[in-house]
Amino acid sequence: MSLAESRPRPDGPVRGRPRSEAVERAILEGVMKLLEDGVPLAELSIERVARTAGVGKATIYRRWSGKEELFVDVIRAAEPPDPELPGTSMRDDLVVLLESLRQRGLLSRASVIMHNAYAQMKSSPKIWTAYHANVIRPRRELGREVLRRGQLNGELRADVDLDLANDMFVGPMLVRSVMRPDADLPEGLAEEIVDTVLQGLRPVSSTFS
Amino acid sequence: MSLAESRPRPDGPVRGRPRSEAVERAILEGVMKLLEDGVPLAELSIERVARTAGVGKATIYRRWSGKEELFVDVIRAAEPPDPELPGTSMRDDLVVLLESLRQRGLLSRASVIMHNAYAQMKSSPKIWTAYHANVIRPRRELGREVLRRGQLNGELRADVDLDLANDMFVGPMLVRSVMRPDADLPEGLAEEIVDTVLQGLRPVSSTFS
Numbered sequence: 001m002s003l004a005e006s007r008p009r010p011d012g013p014v015r016g017r018p019r020s021e022a023v024e025r026a027i028l029e030g031v032m033k034l035l036e037d038g039v040p041l042a043e044l045s046i047e048r049v050a051r052t053a054g055v056g057k058a059t060i061y062r063r064w065s066g067k068e069e070l071f072v073d074v075i076r077a078a079e080p081p082d083p084e085l086p087g088t089s090m091r092d093d094l095v096v097l098l099e100s101l102r103q104r105g106l107l108s109r110a111s112v113i114m115h116n117a118y119a120q121m122k123s124s125p126k127i128w129t130a131y132h133a134n135v136i137r138p139r140r141e142l143g144r145e146v147l148r149r150g151q152l153n154g155e156l157r158a159d160v161d162l163d164l165a166n167d168m169f170v171g172p173m174l175v176r177s178v179m180r181p182d183a184d185l186p187e188g189l190a191e192e193i194v195d196t197v198l199q200g201l202r203p204v205s206s207t208f209s
Numbered sequence: 210m211s212l213a214e215s216r217p218r219p220d221g222p223v224r225g226r227p228r229s230e231a232v233e234r235a236i237l238e239g240v241m242k243l244l245e246d247g248v249p250l251a252e253l254s255i256e257r258v259a260r261t262a263g264v265g266k267a268t269i270y271r272r273w274s275g276k277e278e279l280f281v282d283v284i285r286a287a288e289p290p291d292p293e294l295p296g297t298s299m300r301d302d303l304v305v306l307l308e309s310l311r312q313r314g315l316l317s318r319a320s321v322i323m324h325n326a327y328a329q330m331k332s333s334p335k336i337w338t339a340y341h342a343n344v345i346r347p348r349r350e351l352g353r354e355v356l357r358r359g360q361l362n363g364e365l366r367a368d369v370d371l372d373l374a375n376d377m378f379v380g381p382m383l384v385r386s387v388m389r390p391d392a393d394l395p396e397g398l399a400e401e402i403v404d405t406v407l408q409g410l411r412p413v414s415s416t417f418s
Binding site: 122158165175178179197200201 | 380387393406407
């Protein structure tokens with residue numbers, strides 16, 4: 001599945017007239033406002049969102065099946081959009097994918113609200129499952145697709161498991177952007193990780209030892 | 210700092226007579242019991258722990274400065290102990306370090322309580338900070354030390370940043386054990402990651418292209 005095919009999501013809100021889009025935006029902003037005010041996810045009810053956004057509860061339920069789906073859309077709206085891949089080489093595509101993870105990490109550091117939103121999301125199995133299905137799984141599929149093309153054109157070893165290769169490229173960036181809030185996320189990190197994983201960490205002189 | 214030097218922790222409970230150890234164990238087990246009963250971290254007070262363990266609040270405060278430190282010790286007691294490094298080579302030491310992360314991942318999958326404990330810990334900045342200082346930081350230091358020795362004996366490229374190298378070995382295992390509960394954690398994964406990161410993912414024929 002390509003990124004393009006993954007949008008619009010089948011379980012996302014159905015987009016209608018401009019009026020409808022404005023309502024949708026008001027609802028998403030309403031949730032964001034509650035998060036900014038420090039309301040914990042557990043206390044964030046559809047009723048409260050409706051009151052904050054100035055709409056009826058039915059208006060929300062017409063668009064989202066529950067607060068989990070609504071919350072995932074709030075996160076998606078706040079995140080940088082998924083990147084366009086240059087398609088010039090596996091290496092270049094991987095750099096763009098890792099760069100978007102770096103940007104997401106920088107956003108989570110710059111915004112206390114987003115940081116808390118991610119943390120709360122991970123402690124709610126239902127929301128995490130929804131986020132995983134709608135955001136993470138398509139992103140992983142895209143990564144696998146890039147690696148598959150790399151195996152076909154000879155940029156990637158043919159004998160390596162694609163899932164493991166994906167974790168080897170993505171893992172170091174995820175560890176830094178998500179798990180180690182104190183870690184450096186310097187410009188050029190995406191290139192450095194991709195090129196170092198391709199080359200390997202063994203000294204060149206002992207490659208054939 | 211070596212792993213040995215990191216224990217006993219300066220802010221951990223002071224061990225005394227056997228009687229004292231039994232009390233300590235009763236307290237740690239009391240917290241575990243509350244977690245098993247599904248009590249969320251936010252509702253887990255020292256008073257409630259004292260009641261469950263059948264001790265006075267003062268007995269707990271004599272050993273731990275607060276519920277954050279107590280909770281981190283509960284997690285540590287439930288986790289597999291930090292591994293002994295064979296010291297035969299950087300490669301072997303790294304395999305043992307990654308294998309202990311794999312074991313921790315398997316534990317978190319096998320035990321709903323541990324899984325929830327980790328999730329709740331991450332949503333509490335104070336507890337996460339205590340866990341980071343007492344568990345994660347010493348473990349990272351140990352990894353850096355192993356890599357430093359590898360650079361000295363020629364197993365690791367001399368031009369690579371040690372922090373980045375650490376993330377490259379540890380990242381793929383952490384992604385699988387902590388972030389992707391659906392991912393495979395097969396036996397032999399530690400060896401596979403270490404050897405693949407050392408060798409690199411570029412096909413051998415194009416190493417010098």
